[in-house]
Amino acid sequence: MKVLALIVLLSIAISSAHARLKCNEKSSDIPRDFLDMTRGCIKEVRRQIQAEIDASMQYLAMGAHFAKDTVNLHGFSDFFFKAAGEEREHATKLIEYLLMRGQLTDDVSNLISVNNPQKVSWANGSEALKQALKTEAKVTKSIRNVIEKCENDYNTNDYHLVDFLTGGFLQEQYTGQRDLAGKISTLDKLMATQGRFGEFLFDKQILK
Structure with missing residues (x-):
C-alpha cells in the first residue's frame, strides 16, 4: 500500500514538473521580403511535383510486373525500379x-x-518501353509548361528557377528520352528476328 502511494505521489510530482517546464512555442516573426515567387509559378511547381510522383508510381508498377515469377525479366524490372527512384528524386529536389x-x-x-x-x-x-517513352515525353512537356509559366507570370521572370529546370531537369529528360528510343529500336529488331528469345537476350545482355 505504501509503495502504491509513493508511485501516485511520484506521478503527481512528475506531472507538475512537466507543466512548469513546458515551453510555449511562439511562431517566428520572419520578414517576408525574400519571398518573391509568384502564386502562379508556385502552383506550377507543386503540380510538377505531383507529375513526378505519378510517373514514379507508373514505373513501380512496371518494375513489379517484370519481377513477377510468371514474367521473370529482371533486367526490365531493375531498369524500371531505377526509373521510379529517379522520378521520386526529382520530386524531392522540387520540394527542397x-x-x-x-x-x-x-x-x-x-x-x-x-x-x-x-x-x-x-x-x-x-510495349512497356514505349509507354515509358510516352511518360517521359509527358513529364518533359509538363516541365516546359512550368518554365513558360515562371518566365511570364505577371511579367515576372523567375530566372533562377528557369535555369534550375532547364540546366538540370530538361537535360536529363532529353537524354533519357533518347536512350529509351534507342532501346526500343534495338529490342524491336531483336524481337522481329528472334521473337521472345530476342527479348530474353535484350533483358540479360543490354539492360544488365
Missing part, C-alpha cells in the same frame, strides 16, 4: 527547392497524392 525559396509552409501530405498507376501489365518489354 520550394523550401529554399520559403514557399513550402504546409504539410507535405497537402502537396502530393499517391495515385494508382494507369496500367499494371504489359504484353512484352517493347
Whole structure:
C-alpha cells in the first residue's frame, strides 16, 4: 500500500514538473521580403511535383510486373525500379527547392497524392518501353509548361528557377528520352528476328 502511494505521489510530482517546464512555442516573426515567387509559378511547381510522383508510381508498377515469377525479366524490372527512384528524386529536389525559396509552409501530405498507376501489365518489354517513352515525353512537356509559366507570370521572370529546370531537369529528360528510343529500336529488331528469345537476350545482355 505504501509503495502504491509513493508511485501516485511520484506521478503527481512528475506531472507538475512537466507543466512548469513546458515551453510555449511562439511562431517566428520572419520578414517576408525574400519571398518573391509568384502564386502562379508556385502552383506550377507543386503540380510538377505531383507529375513526378505519378510517373514514379507508373514505373513501380512496371518494375513489379517484370519481377513477377510468371514474367521473370529482371533486367526490365531493375531498369524500371531505377526509373521510379529517379522520378521520386526529382520530386524531392522540387520540394527542397520550394523550401529554399520559403514557399513550402504546409504539410507535405497537402502537396502530393499517391495515385494508382494507369496500367499494371504489359504484353512484352517493347510495349512497356514505349509507354515509358510516352511518360517521359509527358513529364518533359509538363516541365516546359512550368518554365513558360515562371518566365511570364505577371511579367515576372523567375530566372533562377528557369535555369534550375532547364540546366538540370530538361537535360536529363532529353537524354533519357533518347536512350529509351534507342532501346526500343534495338529490342524491336531483336524481337522481329528472334521473337521472345530476342527479348530474353535484350533483358540479360543490354539492360544488365
